[in-house]
Amino acid sequence: MAIIEECGDICRPKIGVYALTSCYGCQLKLATVQKIMEIVQAVEIESFYMISSASRMGSDVDVAFVEGSVSTEKDLEELKEIREHSRILVALGACAVNGGVQSWAEGDKDYKKLYAEVYGEGKITMQGRQATPVSDHVKVDYFLPGCPPEEDELMYFISAFLFGTFPEPKDYPVCAECRLAGNSCILIEKGEPCLGPVTTAGCKARCLSHNVPCIGCRGPVPHGTAWFDSLAKLFKEKGFDRDYIRDRMKIFGAHDENLEPMLDKIFGGSK
Numbered sequence: 001m002a003i004i005e006e007c008g009d010i011c012r013p014k015i016g017v018y019a020l021t022s023c024y025g026c027q028l029k030l031a032t033v034q035k036i037m038e039i040v041q042a043v044e045i046e047s048f049y050m051i052s053s054a055s056r057m058g059s060d061v062d063v064a065f066v067e068g069s070v071s072t073e074k075d076l077e078e079l080k081e082i083r084e085h086s087r088i089l090v091a092l093g094a095c096a097v098n099g100g101v102q103s104w105a106e107g108d109k110d111y112k113k114l115y116a117e118v119y120g121e122g123k124i125t126m127q128g129r130q131a132t133p134v135s136d137h138v139k140v141d142y143f144l145p146g147c148p149p150e151e152d153e154l155m156y157f158i159s160a161f162l163f164g165t166f167p168e169p170k171d172y173p174v175c176a177e178c179r180l181a182g183n184s185c186i187l188i189e190k191g192e193p194c195l196g197p198v199t200t201a202g203c204k205a206r207c208l209s210h211n212v213p214c215i216g217c218r219g220p221v222p223h224g225t226a227w228f229d230s231l232a233k234l235f236k237e238k239g240f241d242r243d244y245i246r247d248r249m250k251i252f253g254a255h256d257e258n259l260e261p262m263l264d265k266i267f268g269g270s271k
């Protein structure tokens with residue numbers, strides 16, 4: 001997957017930044033990172049609609065950053081086209097990685113009913129789909145979580161590709177960063193419903209540093225990490241039952257295959 005070593009010192013890897021159904025917040029974050037001018041000099045921006053009117057679909061790129069969930073037939077077509085023309089595909093942000101908040105529809109609340117409730121009957125004519133993560137449809141090489149992703153992680157990913165290496169995923173929970181930041185634990189001390197123990201780190205406990213409980217925007221931590229065994233049990237002690245924690249985790253993690261096994265581990269298979 002190395003980029004530089006295959007094309008020499010003067011190589012400027014071609015980058016594409018694309019949006020499926022999303023709020024465009026991840027692209028905006030990438031467009032406004034402090035070192036964007038240095039990045040632009042190091043790479044060739046083949047497509048990035050937010051910053052370049054010369055952008056277009058269908059051109060070959062070394063790295064495609066794809067924001068948003070697959071929520072329409074057009075999204076699906078575009079995603080397949082992007083994959084076909086990319087050497088490396090990165091799912092950028094919570095919508096692309098986990099489907100985002102738009103992907104959580106319960107029971108009979110399918111996307112058609114939700115369209116009708118939000119916009120009115122017959123108002124939406126596009127061909128919709130139940131919103132799903134990018135990896136449900138194409139091979140994803142790397143996942144960059146967050147809503148939106150953190151600036152230092154964006155820089156880390158881009159730097160890793162420029163150096164011909166690859167970005168390491170994080171496999172520990174927000175609690176680790178929260179404690180390192182010197183925060184007191186609002187789950188233990190105030191009984192706040194914080195999802196830090198079961199959420200993938202990388203945001204430096206952003207919300208906790210403002211005394212706001214984590215709602216899991218970076219998605220569930222990989223199943224089976226050590227912290228989760230000891231600390232997540234606090235949910236039970238603080239009176240948050242399985243349904244409550246599941247509902248909170250589903251905001252950003254409805255499609256995570258380990259959601260129920262994780263809940264089993266916290267609640268011992270009980271309700």
Ligand code: SF4
Nearest residue numbers: 022025093094095147
């Ligand atoms: S992950 Fe968050 S910031 Fe990025 S497109 Fe989705 S809703 Fe917007």
Ligand code: SF4
Nearest residue numbers: 175178185186194196
């Ligand atoms: S449960 Fe929340 S407040 Fe407590 S250490 Fe973990 S992230 Fe911080």
Ligand code: SF4
Nearest residue numbers: 203207214215216217
């Ligand atoms: S603390 Fe939780 S909700 Fe806040 S940015 Fe980090 S992962 Fe997202």
